[in-house]
Amino acid sequence: xxxxxxxxxxxxxxxxxxxxxxxxxxxxxxxxxxxxxxxxxxxxxxxxxxxxxxxxxxxxxxxxxxxxxxxxxxxxxxxxxxxxxxxxxxxxxxxxxxxxxxxxxxxxxxxxxxxxxxxxxxxxxxxxxxxxxxxxxxxxxxxxxxxxxxxxxxxxxxxxxxxxxx
Numbered sequence: 001x002x003x004x005x006x007x008x009x010x011x012x013x014x015x016x017x018x019x020x021x022x023x024x025x026x027x028x029x030x031x032x033x034x035x036x037x038x039x040x041x042x043x044x045x046x047x048x049x050x051x052x053x054x055x056x057x058x059x060x061x062x063x064x065x066x067x068x069x070x071x072x073x074x075x076x077x078x079x080x081x082x083x084x085x086x087x088x089x090x091x092x093x094x095x096x097x098x099x100x101x102x103x104x105x106x107x108x109x110x111x112x113x114x115x116x117x118x119x120x121x122x123x124x125x126x127x128x129x130x131x132x133x134x135x136x137x138x139x140x141x142x143x144x145x146x147x148x149x150x151x152x153x154x155x156x157x158x159x160x161x162x163x164x165x166x
Contacts, residue, residue, distance in 0.1 A: 018122025029127025033157040047099040053110035111145035
């Protein structure tokens with residue numbers, strides 16, 4: 001499997017079962033992170049929170065019906081996260097009783113949301129490069145921020161070999 005970079009010395013109680021949070025954005029790197037998180041959760045007996053942070057389209061700020069639109073955007077993103085989780089479960093052969101929650105938070109600050117969510121997490125898992133990353137940048141800005149600021153150990157899963165798109 002991929003060699004993962006693990007940071008963070010502060011750990012919960014030994015043997016404590018927590019939640020593994022994984023950032024999901026539809027990129028190949030995030031798919032690899034999701035696969036890693038589901039595999040690790042099955043070994044640990046942990047639950048998984050697949051968390052997508054999605055900015056709102058700018059136009060919604062001027063739309064009188066923006067609450068309905070916001071709910072629609074969140075619903076569409078949640079469906080994408082659930083589809084990504086289902087695909088990942090199939091790839092890694094997750095046990096049926098593995099508890100995975102799909103959650104979407106509408107926010108402009110993905111690193112902030114992930115770091116905040118990780119307050120009670122056992123692990124935070126992110127891909128090395130998400131959408132919109134520069135080619136050749138080894139760690140994207142979100143994963144870099146998570147490594148430096150998350151309150152729990154962070155695992156950065158590298159992009160699958162040979163997949164340089166994005």
